Amino acid sequence: MFKKFILQPFIESTKEFERNNAFCINEKFYTYKEFAESITKIRKALQNQNIRSKNIGLVVNDSLETYAAVFAIWLEGYAYVPLHPQQPFARNIKIINQTDVDLIIDSSVKSGFTASAVINSSLLAPEGVYLDPKPTPVDALAYIIFTSGSTGKPKGVQITRMNLGAFIKSFLEVGFHIDQNDRCLQCFDLTFDISVQSYLIPLTRGACVYTMPYNRIRYSYICDLLENHKITFGAMASSMIRYLRPYFNEINIPSMRYNILAAEASPLDLIIEWSKCIPNAEIYDFYGPTEATIYCTYSKFAKEGSNKHFNGMLSIGKPMNGISAIIIDNEKRALSKNQKGELCVFGDQVTPGYWNNEEKNAESFFEIKYDKIVKRFYKTGDLCYFDEDGDIMLAGRLDNQVKIQGYRVELGEIEYHARKFLAGQEAVAVTYPAQNGSNEIALFVEGELFDNYKLLEYLKTKIPPYMIPSKIIVKDKFPLNTSGKTDRIALKNLTQ
């Protein structure tokens, strides 16, 4: 599947469209031919190494060589482990040690990684073009991406070639028609798996990838890219869109054909306004944990008519082809419609497990009979329910469910009502320990708030007394984490 849906179509792109642009990186264009040459020289350098571990560390710069290294690694039958140059060095070292990486590819002029063997990909001599893939089993890995663990220790999610091939197949079956005339946005760090969708879809169709340079102001740069280069296809996180909200009346991107919302729950009111900035685009909301390879469910946003939502967040829709979804209770029993429980997914996209983490694997995967066959499901940790039509509503993180005075409280419910009162301003509720040690709720409001009292009075008419925040904290702008999502942990730290 990896060969059929990724390597073969990519190699065909490099032949059929060799003079077309494959990348626009920091306002510089590179053709498919140049990209193929770059892959080949890195590949030769890999062949000259004495490689023990199949996991190759890849320093993810915003450079042609970085993307070329991904394909060089794949053609040679290895997997990449992205190392972010702007993340703490100590964290990268932990990742390198955890995944047994003993070779690193780095396009930086001066690599900071001196301890292990390093291929400096920007200094290699040309070697022509040779892209025939080495025969590699489908259960070999394509990449290992680290996600933060609730306990603070990052977990390495291993994604196999089959996982990734199955994803590309299902993603295209949603109905995206991308060809060599498309210009596609890639604005995610390579340590975040949406980047994989963002570069693979264009490269397997002969289209051009427009990347987001580091050290640029993300929201204004993205908008510049979208407008100046007439981007036609792109995935974005709703937090990025929220930054642009004050300027919506200036934004008009008629070139956009498909816009994907991913990485976090999408507020319906924000998306309704945003949709006017991209008048010709079909908008899709995709949901998925890294463990199920990028996305596993989606819904199409209806520009006319109504959109399903729960607490103001768009429904995450139905599973993609090849994915089965169930919702379970604490006893791992499948629940019926309208009953809230933990969303679990099964299918070819689901990871074989966390790298060298038996404890977490035992917690996160389980077997259950589904369609008369025992299947292995991944527990997403997301609280969901199926509605009458089988659409999935996301009701928050299971670990966002908190107990206040013994009552179960969904922080999302408080946020929903607060946002409603604030007419679309962002609001995030977190818990904090009060002096007496009990859990209390703090509500953060983004922007300005003229009257705390009125907000509290409004909330009191909507939610039970134990759900009323004991603190309201106003911030000009909410902090974002490296994935571009609202950083709830940072907000939580501000309560102390």
Add this chain to the structure above:
Amino acid sequence: MERAEVLSKLTVIFRKLFSNDSLALTNELTAKDVGGWDSLSHMLLITEIESAFLIKFKLKDLNRMKNVGDMVDIIISKL
């Protein structure tokens, strides 16, 4: 308002926002030269500048600000 005057007014805003009392602004200074100058602080910076100079930026203005020199030019053009 003269460039020098704009620059000194900006210096006060920058130093406060990035909690760096020795920050010296030059025309060539960019986001990557200043620790903590990211999307969030940029948004706050823009808001601070708008209220200090009593101006309003458009998104196009933001996109044209490649460095502090551009920022000064755009501010002057709005005064």
